[in-house]
Amino acid sequence: MTGPQPGRRAGRPAKPLLNRELIADAALDLVTADGTDGLTMKSLAGRLGVSVSSLYNHIAGKADLLTSVQDAVMSRVDASAFDSVADGPDAADTLAEALRTWSRSYRQVFADYPSLVPLIATMPVSGAPAPRRMYDAVSAGLLAAGVPTAQVVPVIVAFESFLYGSAMDVHAPAGIFYSRPGEQDAPSFRAVVESFTAQVDAGEDAASTSASSTSASSTSASPNPYADQPFEWGLDALVARTLTLLD
Secondary structure, three states, rough: OOOOOOOOOOOOOEEEEEEEOHHHHHHHHHHHHHHHHHHHEEEHHHHHOOHHHHHHHHHHHHHHHHHHHHHHHHHOOOOOOHHOOOOOOOOHHHHHHHHHHHHHHHHHHHOHHHHHHHHHHHHHOOOOOOHHHHHHHHHHHHHOOOOOHHHHHHHHHHHHHHHHHHHHOOOOOOOOOOOOOOOOHHHHHHHHHHHOOOOOOOHHHHHHHHHHHHHOOOOOOOOOOOOHHHHHHHHHHHHHHHHHHOO
């Protein structure tokens, strides 16, 4: 047996071989640190310690890079609960649970990457397998439960519109609705804000938010302590409306 040939290093390379998955993960790190404006082919190459030309061996350009990012982030959304949905006496219950599990996962993923919301919310799914797989799983579950075919897309869009906003709300300032001392032009709104925040601060809704946090990795430890209760309220409303569509 001969040893390594002269000029070649034995063992694995010092750096992982470049591939689309590694590039997408590095791009997500950049987006988290610097936002989407900081995501360029040059900055990405610098983060990976490679030349820009090396990236072009795996990524066609900025548009292709964004598609890879879309695929990477959407692959983190858990839609597996829809696999258990089937028409029958338990259809409403299993669909409701699937919608809740999916929604809480979706919200958490985009709470982790809030700067991606404006981008991903408007990107087509062509060329990105992960979002298409997710949408297919959700569609199959809704259809299996008895939601009419023509109503599936409106349901998905309604949920996503709510979930993107809810993910952003996780990072809203806790005092976003507070009035300054002396501002008396919106007395009704000021009263309801004070009532709501006092309720949350006192822990009066702890049972509902604690259950969601425990079962779904909710974001109750987020910068906005008032984000979870409205999210659960809105989720209840959307689930209830969806269940009215069942045959």
